[in-house]
Amino acid sequence: MTDRSTARQPRSDAGKATAEHGVVILEGPDGLAVTMTPEAAARTADSLHVAARQARTQGLDSTFRPTPDDDEIH
Numbered sequence: 001m002t003d004r005s006t007a008r009q010p011r012s013d014a015g016k017a018t019a020e021h022g023v024v025i026l027e028g029p030d031g032l033a034v035t036m037t038p039e040a041a042a043r044t045a046d047s048l049h050v051a052a053r054q055a056r057t058q059g060l061d062s063t064f065r066p067t068p069d070d071d072e073i074h
Helices: 038-058
Strands: 016-020 023-027 033-036
Touching: 023 038, 033 038
Parallel strands: none
Antiparallel strands: 016 023, 023 033
């Protein structure tokens, strides 16, 4: 079981996406796996690019502690 004090820290290791049988599989740390349609994967990629650009301009806030709403995907 993952310790909650470290579970929500930002990860520096990237996920890996692969295409298999007409779907996209995104694999991440700790056994995370998401299967998406190609269209959903493209929208996810676009959203990740936008968020990454925004985050780079913000800098890392070491005092950040997510609230329950931060866990939701918008």
